[in-house]
Amino acid sequence: IMAIGGFSLQKGNIASGKTTCLEYFSKTSNIEVLTEPVSKWRNVRGHNPLGLMYQDPARWGITLQTYVQLTMLDRHLSTISAPVRMMERSIYSAKYIFVENLYRSGKMPEVDFAVLSEWFEWITQNITIPVDLIVYLQTSPQTCLERLKVRCREEEKVIPLEYLEVVHQLYEDWLIKKTSFHIPAPVLVISADDDMQKMLHQYEENREKIIAARNV
Numbered sequence: 001i002m003a004i005g006g007f008s009l010q011k012g013n014i015a016s017g018k019t020t021c022l023e024y025f026s027k028t029s030n031i032e033v034l035t036e037p038v039s040k041w042r043n044v045r046g047h048n049p050l051g052l053m054y055q056d057p058a059r060w061g062i063t064l065q066t067y068v069q070l071t072m073l074d075r076h077l078s079t080i081s082a083p084v085r086m087m088e089r090s091i092y093s094a095k096y097i098f099v100e101n102l103y104r105s106g107k108m109p110e111v112d113f114a115v116l117s118e119w120f121e122w123i124t125q126n127i128t129i130p131v132d133l134i135v136y137l138q139t140s141p142q143t144c145l146e147r148l149k150v151r152c153r154e155e156e157k158v159i160p161l162e163y164l165e166v167v168h169q170l171y172e173d174w175l176i177k178k179t180s181f182h183i184p185a186p187v188l189v190i191s192a193d194d195d196m197q198k199m200l201h202q203y204e205e206n207r208e209k210i211i212a213a214r215n216v
């Protein structure tokens, strides 16, 4: 998300409710919201790298993640149209969660991981990526699985609970235990297992903190 010249980023497991949260803020305040470019990941010049990655991660993981890195960088650098910006996920979570998971689980060859890491390090060392606050929607993997089923994206039908558990643990190690990677901004944690009505209440309670992200 960005607050009057700053940004805040929305983090959370697959189907944790990030898009729903951002839609709520975009309707209720003068905040620019950037959702993930998932439609591009599902269709680049007629190809579907997201679907290919779920079908054969060892072959297509590098393809999807290279494109994710490009599209996230494009989002980070796009011109700001409001005093506050909120953005779903980031170039950081792409690398620290999804690329890391592919590599650690033995589904990404070492050479693919090395090339992606070189790209990531070059980008983060040479380009300023503004971020003032990370909003972490903390859910149980079980909640994500239920919401994933409701959302029913064709490519994601193959995702088992175990995958969501691993992604959850990577987020927890990074943003809660703070034992894995560099954290680019302070972290605001919002428990997100609750029903919609309770979630809207929590968003309201945290609205000022998000909007004033520069002072966190």
Ligand SMILES: Nc1ncnc2c1ncn2[C@@H]1O[C@H](COP(=O)(O)OP(=O)(O)O)[C@@H](O)[C@H]1O
Pocket: 012, 013, 014, 015, 016, 017, 018, 019, 020, 021, 147, 148, 150, 151, 192, 193, 194, 195, 196, 199
């Ligand atoms: N608090 C909630 N309670 C129940 N369902 C929810 C809640 N928040 C989101 N959902 C539903 O769960 C699914 C995934 O939410 P979404 O916002 O797309 O997640 P994400 O962007 O994190 O992947 C959607 O069908 C959405 O309507």
Ligand SMILES: Nc1ccn([C@H]2C[C@H](O)[C@@H](COP(=O)(O)O)O2)c(=O)n1
Pocket: 013, 014, 015, 016, 018, 036, 038, 050, 053, 064, 065, 068, 093, 094, 095, 098, 099, 156
């Ligand atoms: N670096 C990334 C980012 C996202 N994905 C996948 C995970 C989901 O299937 C989809 C985005 O879903 P959402 O944020 O809406 O839950 O894209 C990935 O594989 N790698």
